[in-house]
Amino acid sequence: MDVASYDLLSTAVLLLDGQARVEHANTAAEELFSISRRQLAGQRVHTLFGEDAALAERLPDAIGGKFGILRQDLVIDRRGDQVAVSLAIVPLHRQPWAALLEVRVIEHHILLDRHQQLSKELTAQRESLRNLAHEVKNPLGGIRGAAQLLDVELGPGALHEYTQVIIAEADRLAGLVDRLIAPQGETLRKTRFNIHEICERVYRLVGMEFPAIEFIRDYDASVPDLSGDFERLLxxxxxxxRNAAQALTESPPVRSSRLVLRTRIGRQLLLAAHQAKLGVVVSVIDNGPGVPLHLHDKIFHPLVTGRASGTGLGLSLAQDFVEQHGGIVEFDSQAGRTEFRMILPLEQ
Known part of the structure; x- marks a missing residue:
């Protein structure tokens, strides 16, 4: 693509060298940053985004193609106003530049509307499912009790196996029902703790369950303690x-399975109903097949799953518990790289 052609685009485009310095900027980039392309040339690109440490750290790998296309949302200062933008860093091959950075402005009200709409949909669906779960629980207990009585009457023998299957399946469904009912009406048991305590517990639990997966822990030691319900956030x-690990192990392996657990401090974060000045972002990144495109808009809905053996409750409950803390779970996914982010405000 000729350099002049980028001036026809409505989104800001920066062409970068191998050291993440700006070599060329289009007209939209001049307007976004209020700087001429001559002044932009030679600047290290992360300085244009408020010296964002996480972006600066990831830039070399992004330019080198480690992430494929790296996408990141953040907030920049634009003529005194805080503006949410979405970045896409595309490594270039056999081109005069090392990478292309596209910057799209996210209208604040659009993002808030999207989060609020998701929250309303999930609340309504969970309430319906909980009502249904209450209706199911009593007859399910009757089925289990009848199977136990039948098991006693039949005594040892070939039919014993069938009654045990009925009892086991009734217990499994009862557990599913309990998980649907449990979050409703419970108060948070808040304590102060560091999010890395939770990360390490999860790492040990899932690491033992899935020994074939390579786990990488990438923690930001500067993350302060937060106040919350330890058990729910755990x-x-x-x-x-576990959802990421299961996606890795249930798909045909095309490379060594890798899962990254990362923490970062985030600033000016857009949450479900407000903007947080400071928050912690816990990312779960895997190199699996990605979330199917047709599930992107409903992956957090109860009983929606892309796995044959999944219940569709794991991510829905995760979103529920995080929302109870004023946060949100969001994700970006493509084949080879899926990132789920748990975003929690650090001030209540």
Whole structure:
């Protein structure tokens, strides 16, 4: 693509060299940053985004093609206003430049509307499912009780196996029902703790369960303690990491399975109903097949799953527990790289 052609685009485009310096900027980039392309040339690109440490750290790998296309949302200062933008860093091959950075402005109200709509949909669906679960629980207990009585009457023998199957399946369904009912009406048991305590517990649990997966822990030691319900946030992250591990092991392996558990401080984060000045972002990144495109808009809905053996409750409950803390779970996915992010505000 000729350099002049980029000026026809409505989104800001920066062409970078191997050291993440700007070599060329289009007209939209000049307007976004209020700087001429001559002044932009030679600047290290992360300085244009408020010296974002996480972006600066990931840039070399992104330019080198480690992430494929790296996408990241953040907030920049634009003529005194805080503006949410979405970045896409595309490594280039056999081109005069090492990478292309596209910057799209996310309208604040659009993003908030999207989060709020998702929250309303999930609340309505969970309420319906909980009502249904209450209706199912009593007859399910009757089925289990009848199977136990029948098992006693039949005594040892070939038919004993069938009654045990009925009892086991009734227990499994009862557990599913309990998981649907449990979050409703419970109050948070808040304590102060460091998010890395949860990360390490999850790492040990899932690491033992899936020894074939390579786990990488990439923690930001500067993340401060937060106030929250330890058990619920532990369950939320456990569901996210286990979901990623199961996706890796249930898909045909095309490379060594890798799962990254990463923490970062985030600033000016857009959550379900407000913007947080400071928060912690816990990312679960895997190199699996990705979330099927037809599930992108409903992956957090109860009983929706892309796995044959999944229940569709893990991510829904994770979103529920995180929302109870004023946060949100979001994701980006493509074949070879899926990232789920648990975003929690650090001020209440």
């Amino acid at each position: 369950q939320a992250l456990l569901n996210m990491v």
